[in-house]
Amino acid sequence: SAVISQKPSRDICQRGTSLTIQCQVDSQVTMMFWYRQQPGQSLTLIATANQGSEATYESGFVIDKFPISRPNLTFSTLTVSNMSPEDSSIYLCSVAGTAFKETQYFGPGTRLLVL
């Protein structure tokens, strides 16, 4: 399976600020995704990060709030913009494709608390 790292692992932020989360994979992957998991809840897909083009966002998520970059096949960033306490959550990147076919492997997550 892939080795996936995320930075930062956790952060405490003030409302109105923005945080950029990085996801790095140790091998090239076709698909990269960003999920949000609110405390005690399931995983909700935010968007699919497309290499070299705009991300594909799920209903309820917009680019202005969650801009995503994916400059190559091993790296992606998610920015949580103009944060509010409702953005407090765990943000997870996952990867799939190439050697992993459709199975998704998750990074360790970024635990965000917005005050």
Add this chain to the structure above:
Amino acid sequence: GQQVMQIPQYQHVQEGEDFTTYCNSSTTLSNIQWYKQRPGGHPVFLIQLVKSGEVKKQKRLTFQFGEAKKNSSLHITATQTTDVGTYFCAGQAGTALIFGKGTTLSVSS
């Protein structure tokens, strides 16, 4: 939109008892995947089922995919304290995985 329902939400068992969680999709799936998330951890892939009626086993865990490819189950025989965590099913239709809400299993010894 597509939904994946999972029951029960919580289950507490005595060590040695069996446990089952059920997953139902509103649409036909190309495959279904199961993940386990330990408290404070991230989801870890357990298995993927692709074929109609497929049954797969991993030691004490048995996974089934329904004939219509719309439902699935995970059964754990003789639970152990190491089985504690939240088990998520995730249905795939297209490129996106739709996760169920998960079943949180607690085990007392």
